[in-house]
Amino acid sequence: MGAMARGAMTTVYTKAVKPTIFRIHPDRVHDDMITHGSWAQRITPAMAAAEALLRHEDPALVTEAYGLTLRNPLGLGAGLDKNVAIPGILQATGFGFLTFGSVTSRVCAGNPRPWFHRLPEHESLVVHVGLANGGVDAVAARLRDLAAEGNPRYTSLPFKLSIARTNDGCTGDVAEGVEDYLASVRALDGLSPLIELNISCPNTTVGEAFTEPEALDRLLAAVDEAAPSQRIVLKMPSDKTWERFRDLVDVALDHRVHGLTIANLRKDRDSVTMDPAIRGNLSGRPVRDLSTEIVRRTYLHAGDRLTLAGMGGVFDGRHAYDKITAGATLVELVSGLVFRGPAVVGTIARELVELARADGFARVQDAVGSRAEEPVDAAR
Numbered sequence: 372m373g374a375m376a377r378g379a380m381t382t383v384y385t386k387a388v389k390p391t392i393f394r395i396h397p398d399r400v401h402d403d404m405i406t407h408g409s410w411a412q413r414i415t416p417a418m419a420a421a422e423a424l425l426r427h428e429d430p431a432l433v434t435e436a437y438g439l440t441l442r443n444p445l446g447l448g449a450g451l452d453k454n455v456a457i458p459g460i461l462q463a464t465g466f467g468f469l470t471f472g473s474v475t476s477r478v479c480a481g482n483p484r485p486w487f488h489r490l491p492e493h494e495s496l497v498v499h500v501g502l503a504n505g506g507v508d509a510v511a512a513r514l515r516d517l518a519a520e521g522n523p524r525y526t527s528l529p530f531k532l533s534i535a536r537t538n539d540g541c542t543g544d545v546a547e548g549v550e551d552y553l554a555s556v557r558a559l560d561g562l563s564p565l566i567e568l569n570i571s572c573p574n575t576t577v578g579e580a581f582t583e584p585e586a587l588d589r590l591l592a593a594v595d596e597a598a599p600s601q602r603i604v605l606k607m608p609s610d611k612t613w614e615r616f617r618d619l620v621d622v623a624l625d626h627r628v629h630g631l632t633i634a635n636l637r638k639d640r641d642s643v644t645m646d647p648a649i650r651g652n653l654s655g656r657p658v659r660d661l662s663t664e665i666v667r668r669t670y671l672h673a674g675d676r677l678t679l680a681g682m683g684g685v686f687d688g689r690h691a692y693d694k695i696t697a698g699a700t701l702v703e704l705v706s707g708l709v710f711r712g713p714a715v716v717g718t719i720a721r722e723l724v725e726l727a728r729a730d731g732f733a734r735v736q737d738a739v740g741s742r743a744e745e746p747v748d749a750a751r
């Protein structure tokens with residue numbers, strides 16, 4: 372029943388909904404999704420019914436990560452719901468966990484609009500948001516309110532809070548940057564099982580100071596000292612050479628970091644044809660093999676000392692399985708939802724079980740790293 376309903380929904384989404392939505396500017400679609408979703412998620416019976424249709428449940432999907440037991444290894448990645456506006460909607464799509472944010476210590480207006488541009492022929496979004504968000508205090512208050520409401524439809528999934536350095540005119544040196552992250556860490560202490568430090572947002576005026584090993588070391592030493600109750604995950608860049616990337620992994624291994632999310636938007640736009648006047652960095656398909664290859668190398672380098680979440684261009688079960696067999700325990704997506712619609716999560720979950728069983732694994736998690744010795748090849 373679930374598979375049939377998801378198949379029908381995907382057909383309706385790709386043949387009817389997407390062509391209509393894709394005629395509207397993506398900034399407006401994103402804003403409307405947040406506004407309408409905030410209302411729709413209040414209709415809890417409808418959300419429960421949607422979730423029952425969309426999610427795919429199977430004991431083979433249950434995944435242990437970060438000390439949590441997740442119903443499946445699929446997570447929403449950072450960026451779609453920065454201010455925890457629509458957790459009920461996102462939960463209904465059948466994810467195993469969610470990521471909110473990125474949020475910053477100060478309210479942040481982000482870059483001038485437009486923030487998004489679609490490249491349908493490349494299954495990619497050009498993103499130029501620059502970390503617009505309502506600030507960490509508003510998010511902390513929102514989380515406290517949701518917990519007080521006690522509505523399990525809002526809060527029953529494990530989630531990560533992604534925090535970034537504020538992108539405004541008040542940024543200073545590395546010491547100021549460390550303090551800025553710490554202000555967010557303190558504000559969110561105890562409000563989530565996990566914090567993701569986004570060190571790799573490519574579209575800010577302040578740059579990516581913390582993708583330099585020395586600066587990252589200072590940041591992580593300060594976070595170690597602050598000793599938040601949450602486990603710490605780092606959101607990693609996609610554009611470093613392996614040698615530069617490995618240096619960052621080695622810094623992470625020296626600190627209380629539990630995992631890496633690989634990877635952020637792609638800065639190099641040579642793989643796509645687009646108007647050079649459009650500003651921003653690439654999501655979706657152009658990140659797919661690049662991020663899988665970094666997952667693979669990181670897994671071979673760090674083994675099980677770090678829990679890896681692979682993301683970038685995951686639109687179907689094969690894409691997700693490639694990340695898992697390369698070494699990712701978890702798989703996240705953002706663009707997959709935009710290009711394939713809300714049934715994509717359940718569909719990927721079902722396909723993951725089939726792919727793992729075909730390879731002789733009883734559980735999807737048993738397949739983690741099983742092909743890490745094989746270089747990633749686009750034709751796979």
Ligand SMILES: Cc1cc2nc3c(=O)[nH]c(=O)nc-3n(C[C@H](O)[C@H](O)[C@H](O)COP(=O)(O)O)c2cc1C
Nearest residue numbers: 448449450473569634635654655683684704705706
């Ligand atoms: C609309 C949008 C907004 C994003 N905002 C953030 C963000 O705030 N923080 C972050 O760490 N990554 C952000 N990203 C990057 C994604 O989390 C992810 O790393 C990247 O898009 C590759 O995954 P995908 O192909 O599944 O989209 C954003 C991506 C998109 C498409």
